[in-house]
Amino acid sequence: MGDKSRLEEALERGDFVITAEICPPRGTDTRGFLEKARLIRDRVVAANVTDNQRAVMRLSSLACSVLLLREGIEPVFQMTCRDRNRLAIQSDIMGAWTLGVRNILALTGDHVSHGDHREAKAVFDLDSVQLVHTIDLLNHGKNLKGRELRGGTGFYIGAVVAPEAEPFGPEWIKFEKKIDAGARFFQTQAVFDMDRFKAFFDDAERLGAKILAGILLLKSARMAHFLNNNVPGVNVPQDLIEELEGSTDELEKGIEIASRQLRELKGFCHGAHIMAIGQEESVPRIVDLA
Amino acid sequence: MIITKKKSVDSVLKSLEGVRDKRIYLFGCNSCAEQCKTGGPQELTEMARTLEDNGFEVIGSSLVDETCYNQLVRREFRRKEEIRRADAIVVLACGAGVKTVASNADASQPVFPALDTLFLASVERYGRFFEGCSLCGECVLDRTGGICPHTECPKGLLNGPCGGVVGGMCEVDTSNECAWVRIFKRLEKQNRLDVMKRFSPPKDHSGSLRPRNVCLR
Numbered sequence: 001m002g003d004k005s006r007l008e009e010a011l012e013r014g015d016f017v018i019t020a021e022i023c024p025p026r027g028t029d030t031r032g033f034l035e036k037a038r039l040i041r042d043r044v045v046a047a048n049v050t051d052n053q054r055a056v057m058r059l060s061s062l063a064c065s066v067l068l069l070r071e072g073i074e075p076v077f078q079m080t081c082r083d084r085n086r087l088a089i090q091s092d093i094m095g096a097w098t099l100g101v102r103n104i105l106a107l108t109g110d111h112v113s114h115g116d117h118r119e120a121k122a123v124f125d126l127d128s129v130q131l132v133h134t135i136d137l138l139n140h141g142k143n144l145k146g147r148e149l150r151g152g153t154g155f156y157i158g159a160v161v162a163p164e165a166e167p168f169g170p171e172w173i174k175f176e177k178k179i180d181a182g183a184r185f186f187q188t189q190a191v192f193d194m195d196r197f198k199a200f201f202d203d204a205e206r207l208g209a210k211i212l213a214g215i216l217l218l219k220s221a222r223m224a225h226f227l228n229n230n231v232p233g234v235n236v237p238q239d240l241i242e243e244l245e246g247s248t249d250e251l252e253k254g255i256e257i258a259s260r261q262l263r264e265l266k267g268f269c270h271g272a273h274i275m276a277i278g279q280e281e282s283v284p285r286i287v288d289l290a
Numbered sequence: 291m292i293i294t295k296k297k298s299v300d301s302v303l304k305s306l307e308g309v310r311d312k313r314i315y316l317f318g319c320n321s322c323a324e325q326c327k328t329g330g331p332q333e334l335t336e337m338a339r340t341l342e343d344n345g346f347e348v349i350g351s352s353l354v355d356e357t358c359y360n361q362l363v364r365r366e367f368r369r370k371e372e373i374r375r376a377d378a379i380v381v382l383a384c385g386a387g388v389k390t391v392a393s394n395a396d397a398s399q400p401v402f403p404a405l406d407t408l409f410l411a412s413v414e415r416y417g418r419f420f421e422g423c424s425l426c427g428e429c430v431l432d433r434t435g436g437i438c439p440h441t442e443c444p445k446g447l448l449n450g451p452c453g454g455v456v457g458g459m460c461e462v463d464t465s466n467e468c469a470w471v472r473i474f475k476r477l478e479k480q481n482r483l484d485v486m487k488r489f490s491p492p493k494d495h496s497g498s499l500r501p502r503n504v505c506l507r
Contacts, residue, residue, distance in 0.1 A: 081445075086492060108452040111444055111462045122445065129449035130492045144492065162453045170474040173487055174450030181489065189453055232454035232461040 005102035006074050007046040008156040011185060011210040017271030018262075019076060019187065019212055020283050021048040022068075024059040030067060033059075036280040037073055043287040046074040046103055048187070048273070052083060055115025062092055066099045076158065076187075077101045080109025085125040086134065086144055093138055097153040105158040105187060106131040106178075129177045132159055136182030159183035162233045163200040163213075164193060172203075179207050187273040189233045190216035192240065194264055201269055212271040215261050217279055217286065218254040221245045255282050259289035266290065292322045292384040293419050294329065294405040299340055305402050306346070306378060314341055315376035316351035317366075317391050319383035323357070326419075328405050329382030337382060337404060349376055357387030360394070367394045380404050427498035433485045435476030440493075442469035448490040 010017045020040050025033050037047060047068055051061040065075035077096050084092065093104065108128045112120045126134060134144050141152030159178040165171035175186075186204070191197045191213045204211050216234065218224050221244040224236040240257060247253035258274065265272050276283050306314075316334055323329025331353055338348040350373070352366045367373055378400045381388040385407040392401040411419035424441040430448070431438060440446045444462040451470035454461025458471045477483050 108445060108447065108454075110454070113444070113462050124445045124447065126492050127445070127447040127449050128452070129489065133489070133491075160453060162455075165451075165453070165455055166457050167471060167474070169478070170451045170468075170470050170486075171455070173474070173483070176487065177449055177489060232456045 003102075005046070005156045007076065007103050007185070010045050011270060015045075015271075016266050016269070017045045017212060018043065018274065018287060019046050019048060019271065020044045020274040020276065020280065021050060022064075022280055023050050023053055023278065024061060024064040026056070026058050028059065030059070030064070033064060034067065034071060037068055037071055039281050040283045041071065041073050043284050044073075044274075045271075046076050048076040048078055048105060051078040051080045051107070051109070052115070053110070055082065055110045055112045055117070055120075057115070057117055062096050062099075062101070065096060065101050069100050074103065075101055076103040076105050078105045078107060079131065080107045081124050081126050081128060081131055082109030082112065082122055085123055089126060089131065090134060090138065090143055093135060093155070094149075094153060097138075097155065102154070102156060103158065104135055104155045105160065106135060106183070107160055128159060129174065129181050132157060132178050132181040132183045139182070156185065157183050158185040158187060160189065161186045161204075161211075162189035163191060163197050164189065164235055165233060175204070176207065179209055183209070185210040185212065185270075187212045188214040190214045190227075190275065191261070192235060192237050194261070198268060205270075210270045212273040213261075213265050213269050215258050215265075215272050215274045215286070217258050217274065217276040217282060218244060219277075219279055220250040220254070251279070251282070255285050255289065258286045262286060262290035291325060291411050291413055291419065292386070293408040293411045293421075294323050294326050294384050295408060296328050296333070297404055297406055302337075302340075302380070302402070302404050303344055306341075306380070309346075309378045309400065311377045312346045313349050313375060313377045314346045315349055315373050315379045317357055317363075317379060317381040317383060317387070318351065318353040319357035319387050320353050320355050321357075323383050323387070323405065325413075325416075327417075329357075329387075333382055337380065341380070354383075354387075357381065357383035358390050360390050363390050363394050374399075378402060426493070427502070428494060430490070433488070433490075434473045435480065435482075437469055437473050437476060439469055439473065442466075442472075448493065450486065 022036055049061045049064045061078050065077040068075040106128050112122045135157050138153045141149050161175045186209050221241050224241045227234045228236050244250050244253050262272050274283055318329040318334040334351050341348050354362050380402045381391045382404045388403045395401050409421040410423055412422045426440050451468050455468045460466045460468045477486050
């Protein structure tokens with residue numbers, strides 16, 4: 001089947017694992033993308049490549065994952081259910097495997113009504129639990145119809161969970177279903193309430209899942225307000241907003257907050273996933289300060 | 291009930307561009323479209339006036355009880371020979387109504403929809419409609435507390451909510467409570483949360499190959 005990914009090895013070994021997210025370019029000029037990738041290369045175990053994030057059309061997450069491989073960076077290939085039906089999903093997943101990608105993250109995907117092609121047909125032929133199930137079948141050398149493949153995959157399967165979702169009951173059920181379907185690691189939506197997260201982590205750990213807590217770099221107080229008003233599942237608490245507002249250099253303060261969160265997580269969690277949203281050059285400082 | 295909305299006057303007139311001699315016959319529908327205020331007697335009168343104001347001659351109109359019912363439409367064509375003299379027919383009914391009229395019209399006689407057909411609705415009260423079923427061909431309401439995730443979740447998810455729930459509301463339309471949050475609450479009250487915990491496999495679309503038809507004999 002091929003070797004285990006570095007991400008899997010590190011998590012199984014019990015290392016505190018740091019991943020970060022990079023967003024493919026809106027076009028074919030990959031220079032900026034690769035520059036950012038090189039900046040974070042030595043600070044992360046793997047880098048997530050987003051899949052038409054927020055339903056904005058960008059260079060393919062599969063192509064960018066392979067570009068990362070060529071740079072010696074291990075990608076986490078993100079795949080959403082929004083843009084492909086079950087045939088395209090399976091063939092792209094197998095394609096990623098043959099090109100050397102070893103980690104995959106299954107997501108539902110933001111609705112097209114949030115993106116730049118609002119007239120598009122939203123596919124959602126599978127949902128994220130079914131997507132995890134599909135990858136698990138491919139890992140067992142079978143397609144979604146149960147038919148034996150001439151060579152399967154061996155992905156380290158990840159999924160997402162929102163520990164601060166409100167209400168939490170339905171979210172927890174879906175989380176358990178993802179584990180049952182074959183998800184082995186989870187990257188969470190941005191975490192701000194550490195006490196609440198810790199309680200979630202303790203419950204999640206009992207189910208055998210590896211959890212990477214989401215850290216979202218707050219670039220400014222304005223961004224924090226924007227997130228609260230526009231991004232589902234993200235809740236920046238008032239005291240952090242005030243901390244940003246009270247500083248002379250808001251970005252620097254944001255980096256400080258992120259590294260503080262990272263430090264706290266190191267005390268108990270399996271790892272952290274840093275979402276710097278276009279400010280990837282700050283990732284090394286967040287990691288180094290922690 | 292099938293919900294329709296009026297096309298803009300501009301778009302109806304644009305579709306009629308190039309109609310020879312401009313004699314128009316109108317069809318309305320006295321069931322769904324009447325209730326939607328899109329194809330009843332009043333709307334037929336309004337459409338006739340609009341067309342005449344724009345240089346067309348409206349040579350007659352029919353308000354059929356159910357325009358999707360072939361026998362009723364065929365009877366209308368038989369009874370009113372002027373329909374055959376029309377250069378074009380404009381139909382104020384759902385797509386099924388337009389289709390039924392078109393299949394009765396002469397092949398040389400163009401038929402134009404004046405409405406857009408939206409959805410199959412439950413009627414909350416007169417004039418207030420909402421979509422609760424998308425005619426998918428494989429009903430799952432037994433395991434979702436009577437709330438359809440194909441229809442009421444904009445993503446049609448089958449295994450629970452997406453990460454877009456904010457305070458229980460849907461990310462796509464924040465004035466709607468998330469369908470899966472509602473399903474969860476319903477099943478919780480029924481002590482049937484185990485049903486939600488069960489894996490729902492990908493939907494089988496093979497049963498809804500289009501065009502669908504049913505024949506009882």
